[in-house]
Amino acid sequence: MESTLAVKQATDFKKGVQSGISIAIGYMPIALTFGLIAKTTGLALGETVMMSMLVFAGAAQYISLSLLAQGIGIFEIILTTFIVNIRHFLMSASLNEKAEEDSIGARMGYSFGITDETFSVAATREGTVNAGYMFGLNLTAYSSWVFFSGLGFLIGAGLPQTLQESMSVALYAMFVGLLVPSMKSNVKVVYLAALAAAFNSIFTMGELMSTGWSIVLATLLSAILVETVETFKTGRRTEADE
Amino acid sequence: MSKEIVIMIIGMAVVTYIPRMLPFVMFRGKELPPFLQGVLKNVPYATLGALIFPAILFIQEDIWYGIIGAAAAFIVAFLGANVIVVVIGSIAVLSVYSYFL
Numbered sequence: 001m002e003s004t005l006a007v008k009q010a011t012d013f014k015k016g017v018q019s020g021i022s023i024a025i026g027y028m029p030i031a032l033t034f035g036l037i038a039k040t041t042g043l044a045l046g047e048t049v050m051m052s053m054l055v056f057a058g059a060a061q062y063i064s065l066s067l068l069a070q071g072i073g074i075f076e077i078i079l080t081t082f083i084v085n086i087r088h089f090l091m092s093a094s095l096n097e098k099a100e101e102d103s104i105g106a107r108m109g110y111s112f113g114i115t116d117e118t119f120s121v122a123a124t125r126e127g128t129v130n131a132g133y134m135f136g137l138n139l140t141a142y143s144s145w146v147f148f149s150g151l152g153f154l155i156g157a158g159l160p161q162t163l164q165e166s167m168s169v170a171l172y173a174m175f176v177g178l179l180v181p182s183m184k185s186n187v188k189v190v191y192l193a194a195l196a197a198a199f200n201s202i203f204t205m206g207e208l209m210s211t212g213w214s215i216v217l218a219t220l221l222s223a224i225l226v227e228t229v230e231t232f233k234t235g236r237r238t239e240a241d242e
Numbered sequence: 243m244s245k246e247i248v249i250m251i252i253g254m255a256v257v258t259y260i261p262r263m264l265p266f267v268m269f270r271g272k273e274l275p276p277f278l279q280g281v282l283k284n285v286p287y288a289t290l291g292a293l294i295f296p297a298i299l300f301i302q303e304d305i306w307y308g309i310i311g312a313a314a315a316f317i318v319a320f321l322g323a324n325v326i327v328v329v330i331g332s333i334a335v336l337s338v339y340s341y342f343l
Contacts, residue, residue, distance in 0.1 A: 021326060022325045022326045022329050025326070025329055025330075026329060043247065044243055044244075046243050047243050047244070047247050047248070047251065050243070050248070050251055051251045051254070054251055054252065054254075054255035055251065055254045055255050055258050056258070057258050060254065060258060061254075064250070064254060074246060074249060074250040074253065077250055077253075077254070078250065078253035078254055078257055079257075081253075081254040081257055081258060082257035082258075082261075085257065085258045085261060085262075086261055087289075088258070088261045088262045089261035089262070089264065089265060090285055090289075091262075091285070091289065092261070092262050092263070092264070092265035092266055093265035093269065093282055093285075094282040094283070094285035094286060094289075095265075095266075096265045096266050096269045096270070096282075097274075097279060097282050097283060099266065101270065101271050104267055104270065107263075107266040107267060107270065108263055108266070108267065110266075111259075111262045111263040111266045112259055112262060112263070114262040116289070116293055119286070119289070120286065120289070120290055120293070121325075123285075123286035124286055124290075162337060162340045162341065163337065165302055165307070165336070165340055166333045166334075166336035166337040166339075166340060167333055168301045168302065169298075169301055169307075169308070169311035169315070169332050169333060169336055170329050170332070170333060172293075172294055172297070172298040172301065172308075172311065172312065172315065172332075173311065173314075173315040173328050173329045173331075173332035173333070174325055174328065174329050175290050175293050175294045176294060176312065176315035176316055176319050176328060176332075177315060177318075177319045177323070177324075177325035177327075177328030177329065178290060178325060179287065179290040179291070179294070179319075180316060180319035180320055181319070181322070182287060184320070188284075188287075189287045192284050192287040192288045192291060193287050193288065193290055193291030193294075194291060195288070195291070196287075196288035196289065196290075196291035196292040197291040197292060197294065197295035197296070199292070200291070200292040200295065200296065201295060201296045204296065205296060214292075215289070215292045215293065218288070218291075218292040219285055219288040219289045219292050220281075220288075222284070222288040222291065222292075223281045223282075223284035223285050223288045224281055226284055226288075227277065227280040227281045227284055230280070231277060231280070
């Protein structure tokens with residue numbers, strides 16, 4: 001019994017690694033660029049790699065560099081990081097709904113690796129997710145992030161400019177690739193994505209709030225609105241059936 | 243390594259980890275109210291919408307870059323391709339575009 005469980009966890013781990021490969025590709029140019037900018041900002045190689053290892057959050061890491069360059073104090077940088085990353089709370093709460101009941105320790109371990117990308121891949125997967133899958137997925141993404149941050153610091157602008165530019169689309173293409181199959185099979189997904197995109201555009205392009213808050217608020221508004229409409233409709237349908 | 247930078251990194255690490263970890267510990271094995279469950283199940287698709295748009299338009303200074311990249315990704319994904327194929331396909335289309343620019 002114990003060994004079949006171990007085998008299942010191992011297979012799930014492998015599946016996680018496979019799902020993580022597109023993230024690993026997508027992280028490559030961003031991490032390389034991060035390493036390069038960290039170097040020009042004046043960070044040491046050790047500091048650059050340490051930040052990628054401990055923080056593992058692309059947008060926040062980029063922002064911290066630009067704040068450092070402007071001479072902003074570390075308390076403000078930490079506070080900004082918190083605001084930029086608060087959206088992960090929403091993502092973890094959502095993913096928790098389809099996560100199997102692994103031990104607290106396992107959950108505390110894999111939750112470290114929740115990013116926009118690992119969340120998107122895990123959340124759009126069929127069925128449930130467990131610790132084996134999450135560790136495989138997150139470790140693949142994490143290894144790429146840490147490795148290429150260090151490499152970016154060392155080789156920097158070594159990659160051809162045109163390839164660097166075209167690779168900047170990679171993560172967005174991945175998001176599209178995760179979203180479209182669900183859009184085709186469920187019209188509700190179209191409303192959810194379109195509404196959130198519209199809210200986010202208004203908030204960020206109208207400069208009403210920072211990107212961190214904007215993504216949280218746009219997501220919540222869209223998810224609540226669509227759910228409310230659906231509850232209302234199914235409620236009325238049930239009444240009509242009676 | 244500078245002490246100040248190390249403190250900053252550790253601070254950033256802590257405030258990033260806590261929001262990621264809390265829901266998995268707080269809500270473990272708990273049944274949330276149905277409406278809240280419904281909202282949380284909607285979150286992934288809403289998040290994807292907000293993550294893609296409008297940011298995809300501004301990946302390079304040339305706005306067409308994002309528009310062409312997005313269109314390529316949508317078309318390849320709509321044809322039913324695997325995520326990796328969508329990623330590589332969009333990179334390829336943009337490489338061709340910037341080559342002829």
